[in-house]
Amino acid sequence: MTEEAGCWSAGTVWAGTALATARLRLRPFTHTDAPRLAAVLDDWDMAKYTANIPHPYHETDAHAFILLQEQRRQLGQGAGLALERTTDKQVIGAIGFTMDPDGSAELGYWVAREAWGQGYATEALRRLIRHLFADLGIARLWAMVHPDNPASKTVLGKAGFLPDGHSQCAVASRGCSVVSPRFALTADQWKATHAARPMLLVAAAALIDTDGRVLMASRPPGKMMAGLWEFPGGKVHDGETPEAALIRELHEELGIDVGESCLAPLAFASYDYDTFHLLMPLYAVRTWKGSPIAKEGQGLKWVRPARMGEMPMPPADIPLVAILREWV
Numbered sequence: 001m002t003e004e005a006g007c008w009s010a011g012t013v014w015a016g017t018a019l020a021t022a023r024l025r026l027r028p029f030t031h032t033d034a035p036r037l038a039a040v041l042d043d044w045d046m047a048k049y050t051a052n053i054p055h056p057y058h059e060t061d062a063h064a065f066i067l068l069q070e071q072r073r074q075l076g077q078g079a080g081l082a083l084e085r086t087t088d089k090q091v092i093g094a095i096g097f098t099m100d101p102d103g104s105a106e107l108g109y110w111v112a113r114e115a116w117g118q119g120y121a122t123e124a125l126r127r128l129i130r131h132l133f134a135d136l137g138i139a140r141l142w143a144m145v146h147p148d149n150p151a152s153k154t155v156l157g158k159a160g161f162l163p164d165g166h167s168q169c170a171v172a173s174r175g176c177s178v179v180s181p182r183f184a185l186t187a188d189q190w191k192a193t194h195a196a197r198p199m200l201l202v203a204a205a206a207l208i209d210t211d212g213r214v215l216m217a218s219r220p221p222g223k224m225m226a227g228l229w230e231f232p233g234g235k236v237h238d239g240e241t242p243e244a245a246l247i248r249e250l251h252e253e254l255g256i257d258v259g260e261s262c263l264a265p266l267a268f269a270s271y272d273y274d275t276f277h278l279l280m281p282l283y284a285v286r287t288w289k290g291s292p293i294a295k296e297g298q299g300l301k302w303v304r305p306a307r308m309g310e311m312p313m314p315p316a317d318i319p320l321v322a323i324l325r326e327w328v
């Protein structure tokens, strides 16, 4: 193996690689996003607390913004990423960073009014922070918020940022600058809290019918990642084996009975969800008693592995699809 293997030169935002979170893809903007940006940002309530969003905001402003992000990325000055919601591929916000000469970076973000209050900014911020610290080796991040924007301060607090004095901050929509609180987070502070997050053990099943289709379940409304399609299964309780947990979960969720010897270990997912690390063994199951029925309000669908790529799935599950495609 040579060092040029694709997995060795893991994707970064500098290469235009998208970052996945539970509900979002953080990806480079393209010019096809301009109408959506203009529709969302031509709104005084969106513009009034941000440094760089003029008011009113037109599609030409959006094209200029998108071009600027591409140039900044290519020059290694920073990047601006669209927050694309996984379930409907709608752009619901943006997050970005700008490198400082001393190797630290400034962060900024906004979320569309329709998506306020749902934790998207915190989710995106945690993911980008992890990328900047763990993959790009940045030592310190900082951000400024408008003094009248408590929601944005809360987001920074949830991501571990601490107060760091005040600075003048320009506000494009008002054509002036305001004294704004600064917040900062160092890589060492982040590593200490990130290392303390729990490891979650979840057992899951690929139930395969005689036609080679796999049963997928949609996460019910109200749960984290609602609407995404996943493999039936659930958390392994203290003192349980993954096999016993899966047999219990399949009975509770689908009303089917599975013998332990019918669980064939197939693959596993290991994925960093920022607030926990998921370790999920996936078992192939071809024999069970009863017909699967949705007992917990989930949707159910039998899907050919070749079509699974079209379904919105938790990011942890994506590598499992490729394995199923080869194996089933």
Ligand SMILES: Nc1nc2c([nH]c(=O)n2[C@@H]2O[C@H](COP(=O)(O)OP(=O)(O)OP(=O)(O)O)[C@@H](O)[C@H]2O)c(=O)[nH]1
Pocket (backbone or CB within 6 Å): 202, 203, 204, 223, 224, 225, 229, 230, 231, 232, 233, 234, 235, 278, 280, 314, 315, 316, 317
């Ligand atoms: N069952 C299952 N869970 C998955 C998959 N992929 C994935 O990321 N997960 C995550 O693993 C965890 C599974 O736990 P769970 O199903 O017991 O828990 P839950 O969030 O539904 O909540 P609950 O505690 O109310 O049952 C969730 O955080 C879920 O998002 C998958 O394919 N199947």
